[in-house]
Amino acid sequence: MQVYFSPYSPFVRKVLVCAAELGIAIERLPCAAHPVTRDQAIVALNPLGKVPTLLNSDGEALYDSRVICEYLDATSANPHLFPIQSPARWQSLREQALADGLLEAAVLMRYEQVVRPEELRYQPWYEGQHAKVISSLDQFEAWVPDFGERVDIGTISVACALGYLDLRFPGEGWRSRENLAAWYASFSERPSMSGTRHPQA
Numbered sequence: 607m608q609v610y611f612s613p614y615s616p617f618v619r620k621v622l623v624c625a626a627e628l629g630i631a632i633e634r635l636p637c638a639a640h641p642v643t644r645d646q647a648i649v650a651l652n653p654l655g656k657v658p659t660l661l662n663s664d665g666e667a668l669y670d671s672r673v674i675c676e677y678l679d680a681t682s683a684n685p686h687l688f689p690i691q692s693p694a695r696w697q698s699l700r701e702q703a704l705a706d707g708l709l710e711a712a713v714l715m716r717y718e719q720v721v722r723p724e725e726l727r728y729q730p731w732y733e734g735q736h737a738k739v740i741s742s743l744d745q746f747e748a749w750v751p752d753f754g755e756r757v758d759i760g761t762i763s764v765a766c767a768l769g770y771l772d773l774r775f776p777g778e779g780w781r782s783r784e785n786l787a788a789w790y791a792s793f794s795e796r797p798s799m800s801g802t803r804h805p806q807a
Contacts, residue, residue: 608633608661609674610648615639616709616770617671618658619802623762624675626798628682632660641717672702675759687759697752701760705767708742711735712767716774739771739778747783757796765793773804 644655
């Protein structure tokens with residue numbers, strides 16, 4: 607399998623972490639994904655022109671990260687990242703949804719900083735996105751006792767979201783949430799996490 611890849615995308619990282627946990631090898635295809643100037647090689651496979659876009663062994667394109675991660679788990683020899691039974695299933699999917707929402711807000715903040723011309727930036731909009739990040743982090747802090755030793759789509763998504771904040775917003779200070787910081791310090795030592803770290807921008 608192959609995935610169109612950006613080393614700075616937290617959604618790509620989530621796919622790579624899941625693949626590593628499942629023991630699945632995925633070839634990383636370089637690309638020039640961009641929210642304005644889209645990479646036409648990706649657009650030909652994914653009309654959104656976004657990463658990650660996966661090509662499976664049949665040459666079929668799959669997107670987005672949520673679909674790809676579930677596909678990897680479902681087709682692996684030892685699926686275990688998506689719990690089948692409730693309430694564990696809904697717990698992990700809810701964690702993934704909130705982590706993805708935090709990332710979507712953080713990515714929009716990043717685009718506002720580096721893609722939008724300075725004279726067109728709208729500070730209240732930026733602050734609104736940042737408020738989503740803050741409330742999500744507060745919720746994760748409350749959920750830490752539920753994380754335990756779990757390694758599933760929920761905890762992987764949360765860890766990748768925190769890693770992206772470290773990359774793009776190192777001054778965010780999210781580690782003031784001590785329980786969340788302690789959990790992440792341990793989880794980030796997993797080989798799947800250490801092997802997919804973002805390069806320093």
